Amino acid sequence: MRHVLPLALLTGTPAMAASGPYFDLANTDFVVMLGFLLFVGILIYFKVPSRLMSLLDDRATGIRGDLDEAKALRDEAQALLASYERKTREAHEQADAIVAAARAEATSAAEQARVDLDASVQRRLTAAEDQIESAQKSAVREVRDTAVSVAIAAAGEVIAKQLSAAEANRLIDQSIETVAAKLH
Incomplete structure (x- = not known):
């Protein structure tokens, strides 16, 4: 050449x-x-032509290196983008899972509250029925006690009118003997 x-x-x-x-x-x-x-x-x-060729070769090598570096950076950026997209997708999945768990927990809590409320109402109804029954028994006992008191008072009046003093003394003596026999 x-x-x-x-x-x-x-x-x-x-x-x-x-x-x-x-x-x-x-x-x-x-x-x-x-x-x-x-x-x-x-x-x-x-040797200017060889120096020019050397400079051009160096420049070509530098450009090739820059292109390789740019390609590596591009690949790294794509890997980062894929990683961020994967993390974003995982975050969305976790958020969906958290929302689903919260909904399930809220539903469970609402159901438990409903069951607790039903049990509380049932307990209160039972307590109210027990109070009503106790009040009825108390009222019946009070009426009986009053009836017994009235009957005793009426019997006492009737007996007092019909009982003579001698018979009263005899009954008192008989009661004392019965009590004395039972105590000894």
Whole structure:
């Protein structure tokens, strides 16, 4: 490639089509061509093309590295996005589970409250029935006691009117003997 370039530069120049001797220092085209060849020679001597190629290769390597890094960052971002989406989905599932558990617990608490209320009402009804029954028994006992008191008082009056003093003394003596016999 190095040897082909100077030959190609020399063969296809417009200076070849000019009239007169070409290889003369008075010909400006020839001088320009010599200057150009000298310039290209100096560039080749100082290895400018290889340095340019090296710089371009370094630049290409840097760009390739940047592209690889960008691809890695993109993959990492996609992984993070997938992770966040998964966490969001899990959080929604947990929230749904919490709501379902709260609803179930509320339903259970309401049912338990209903059962407790029914039991409380039943206990109160039973207590009220017991109080009513106790009040009835108490009233019946009080009526009996009153009836007995009235009957005793009436019997006492009747006996007091019909009983003579001698018979009363005999009954008292008989009661004393009965009590004395039972006490000893």
